[in-house]
Amino acid sequence: MEEKDLKQLVAAMSLEEKALQLTQFPVYEWEGHASAVVTGMSNYGNISCDDLWKSGTTLNAPDGETVLSVRRRRREKGIDDPFLVMFDVIHGYRTIYPVPVAMACSFHTELIEDCACLAATEAKYDGVDLTFSPMVDLVRDARWGRVMESGGEDPYWSGEVGKAMIRGYHRGGIACCVKHFAGYGAAEAGREYNTTDISERNLREYYLPTYRACLEEDPEMFMSSFNLLNGKPILGHKEIVVDLLRKEWGFDGVLISDYGAVDEMRNHGYCATGKECARVAIESGLDIEMASPDYVRYLPELIREGTISEEKVDECVLRVLKLKNKLGMYEAPERYTDLKKRDEVTLSEEARVLVRRAAEESCVLLKNNGALPLKEEENIALIGPFADSKEIIGTWQAMGRCEESVSVKEGVEHLLGREVPCAGGCSGMLFSGDESAIEDAVKLASRADHIIACVGEHMSNSGEAHARADIRITKVQRKLIERLYTLRKKLTLVVFGGRPLVLSDVEKYADAILYVWQPGTEGGNAIANLLYGKAVPCGKTVMSFPRSTGQCPVYYNCFATGRPRKNDLPTMLGGDSWTTGYDDECNSPLYPFGHGLSYAKFEYEELRLSRETLARGGKLTARVKVKNVGSVDGTEIVQWYLHDEFASVVRPLKELKGYERIFLKAGEEKEISFTITEETLKYYTDSGEYAAETGAFEVFVGGNSRDCLKAGFQLVDGE
Numbered sequence: 001m002e003e004k005d006l007k008q009l010v011a012a013m014s015l016e017e018k019a020l021q022l023t024q025f026p027v028y029e030w031e032g033h034a035s036a037v038v039t040g041m042s043n044y045g046n047i048s049c050d051d052l053w054k055s056g057t058t059l060n061a062p063d064g065e066t067v068l069s070v071r072r073r074r075r076e077k078g079i080d081d082p083f084l085v086m087f088d089v090i091h092g093y094r095t096i097y098p099v100p101v102a103m104a105c106s107f108h109t110e111l112i113e114d115c116a117c118l119a120a121t122e123a124k125y126d127g128v129d130l131t132f133s134p135m136v137d138l139v140r141d142a143r144w145g146r147v148m149e150s151g152g153e154d155p156y157w158s159g160e161v162g163k164a165m166i167r168g169y170h171r172g173g174i175a176c177c178v179k180h181f182a183g184y185g186a187a188e189a190g191r192e193y194n195t196t197d198i199s200e201r202n203l204r205e206y207y208l209p210t211y212r213a214c215l216e217e218d219p220e221m222f223m224s225s226f227n228l229l230n231g232k233p234i235l236g237h238k239e240i241v242v243d244l245l246r247k248e249w250g251f252d253g254v255l256i257s258d259y260g261a262v263d264e265m266r267n268h269g270y271c272a273t274g275k276e277c278a279r280v281a282i283e284s285g286l287d288i289e290m291a292s293p294d295y296v297r298y299l300p301e302l303i304r305e306g307t308i309s310e311e312k313v314d315e316c317v318l319r320v321l322k323l324k325n326k327l328g329m330y331e332a333p334e335r336y337t338d339l340k341k342r343d344e345v346t347l348s349e350e351a352r353v354l355v356r357r358a359a360e361e362s363c364v365l366l367k368n369n370g371a372l373p374l375k376e377e378e379n380i381a382l383i384g385p386f387a388d389s390k391e392i393i394g395t396w397q398a399m400g401r402c403e404e405s406v407s408v409k410e411g412v413e414h415l416l417g418r419e420v421p422c423a424g425g426c427s428g429m430l431f432s433g434d435e436s437a438i439e440d441a442v443k444l445a446s447r448a449d450h451i452i453a454c455v456g457e458h459m460s461n462s463g464e465a466h467a468r469a470d471i472r473i474t475k476v477q478r479k480l481i482e483r484l485y486t487l488r489k490k491l492t493l494v495v496f497g498g499r500p501l502v503l504s505d506v507e508k509y510a511d512a513i514l515y516v517w518q519p520g521t522e523g524g525n526a527i528a529n530l531l532y533g534k535a536v537p538c539g540k541t542v543m544s545f546p547r548s549t550g551q552c553p554v555y556y557n558c559f560a561t562g563r564p565r566k567n568d569l570p571t572m573l574g575g576d577s578w579t580t581g582y583d584d585e586c587n588s589p590l591y592p593f594g595h596g597l598s599y600a601k602f603e604y605e606e607l608r609l610s611r612e613t614l615a616r617g618g619k620l621t622a623r624v625k626v627k628n629v630g631s632v633d634g635t636e637i638v639q640w641y642l643h644d645e646f647a648s649v650v651r652p653l654k655e656l657k658g659y660e661r662i663f664l665k666a667g668e669e670k671e672i673s674f675t676i677t678e679e680t681l682k683y684y685t686d687s688g689e690y691a692a693e694t695g696a697f698e699v700f701v702g703g704n705s706r707d708c709l710k711a712g713f714q715l716v717d718g719e
């Protein structure tokens with residue numbers, strides 16, 4: 001349709017119809033679906049179910065059958081407006097791949113894109129038109145439950161991950177929504193839905209670039225976040241939503257609120273009434289109100305009494321209709337909804353192969369003193385609450401079913417073609433402290449030569465509304481690990497988690513640690529392949545692993561202080577006093593950003609710069625030799641970091657500026673290069689300009705953010 005036709009559709013709508021076009025409720029609110037969690041509309045005062053049939057969009061329709069039936073019934077009621085269905089397809093639809101933070105550890109944008117495409121393909125035939133993904137909130141605090149949905153702590157990489165996901169969704173045939181704009185990941189103390197207070201500089205340099213990068217891939221929608229930002233709820237932040245997102249960045253797609261967030265402005269203490277919430281939200285540029293009733297109840301009244309202009313509301317409605325038009329819904333209102341095709345593509349062998357590879361490439365080998373890979377003839381025992389658990393697919397699993405996933409036991413037995421002794425020992429849930437099964441598990445383990453302990457965090461303990469104040473492995477699991485250690489066998493930990501857990505209490509007992517996050521439907525097969533060397537680990541962590549919860553937030557791209565501590569020891573253990581640090585803890589994380597081992601062994605040598613000075617407008621090439629000195633072929637993620645040594649505003653100690661994924665056969669060596677231009681060195685200077693300042697810079701290259709080769713150059717004005 002032409003824009004003028006869409007405008008005519010808007011003009012023909014009543015005020016009530018316009019408000020409904022901008023109101024989104026889960027379909028079960030009025031459809032009365034059997035799986036309804038919330039029933040009826042009584043919670044929402046004077047809106048009738050009959051009215052809600054005219055909403056322009058919905059979320060969380062349970063399946064394609066419901067989508068088709070709701071669309072048919074709308075037509076029977078004479079509503080011919082296309083009905084747009086949205087859903088949280090976060091890391092797979094029915095075939096589930098690892099949680100996003102794990103996918104990000106693969107440093108493999110094509111793989112991330114292929115997985116998002118698979119998710120979109122399964123989802124679109126089941127009636128989904130748009131996914132509420134990617135989430136590109138920058139995260140630094142592992143206490144926050146939603147780090148599992150993120151691309152990690154680095155703004156550049158997190159943006160690249162978001163972009164790859166968008167490309168995949170589009171290729172697979174669904175639209176998408178970048179969320180949660182803005183700064184939600186900075187929730188104070190990692191506490192869910194908590195306040196954020198982020199300076200303009202911090203926002204511009206760290207928190208905003210991820211969302212902005214996503215705009216390069218043309219996402220259809222943005223979702224505003226729940227949090228207060230510097231004293232105002234985002235939905236009241238014209239500066240962020242209108243001035244920045246709309247005007248400065250030029251985003252002209254649809255802006256949707258998060259679930260219930262419009263009306264929550266009352267709880268924030270920002271609006272006294274629902275009517276006030278509606279006024280503030282519409283004036284701050286919000287198009288669709290999700291799951292609260294203020295638009296539908298008050299927009300018509302606000303227009304009639306002249307508080308807000310009808311044109312403003314028309315603009316919002318037009319944006320929604322334009323989205324439907326972009327998706328072809330005026331010509332094909334069902335879009336791809338097709339139950340037969342859905343059944344053909346769902347959970348196919350091809351899909352399983354892809355998500356298995358995704359899991360293999362996202363696991364991070366944190367430690368290995370030679371215990372891994374296992375030999376097939378080794379006499380092992382699988383111990384721990386996740387040894388034979390299918391609850392390993394992670395939350396936000398869309399239509400994924402735990403029973404369709406592969407446990408570690410199943411994966412290992414399938415690989416070996418024989419049964420393997422296995423015992424849970426204890427529960428993996430928080431607050432399940434029953435120790436009574438530990439001794440039986442230890443007894444079983446005592447007959448093995450190598451114990452594979454599958455421990456960590458249950459999938460239900462991370463995700464939205466699952467912040468944790470103590471992110472250690474639970475006490476009962478720690479006890480299990482200690483007991484296993486007393487057997488003096490080889491001990492490998494396979495650790496599950498939606499966040500980087502604190503492993504300090506247990507890592508000393510382990511010969512090897514494979515961090516598998518929440519690995520998805522094919523988790524067990526992927527883990528078995530990694531344990532036995534059929535796949536070689538290559539993931540690199542995108543979040544620093546804290547040594548203790550009290551270190552949070554801990555992240556690599558931080559600043560130097562005036563009193564840096566030289567030896568990184570706690571003061572009580574000899575750390576130089578009156579310097580930055582703790583009495584009882586180191587400053588460094590247990591495992592730094594970018595860390596991840598392989599069965600191959602990579603050495604970096606001869607970092608050389610093509611020149612010692614870089615003139616503005618010129619270019620400089622950094623080169624390094626990377627050699628696989630091990631006996632196994634493997635993939636390495638070569639990481640390039642920069643540091644501006646002195647500047648008008650202090651710069652982070654290191655910033656990731658580029659990476660290269662290389663495959664090296666055993667014994668093979670490659671020269672890798674990285675080009676630096678003035679553009680690479682830009683940042684928001686003290687005068688607010690995005691520019692590079694002359695002076696000294698350091699270039700680092702390595703296989704993680706800590707252990708790097710270093711060289712220096714100067715940016716100069718002349719030749």
Ligand code: BGC
Nearest residue numbers: 059088132179180258259464
């Ligand atoms: C979450 C969003 C999600 C929405 C719809 C909210 O609670 O914060 O990320 O997209 O629900 O399910």
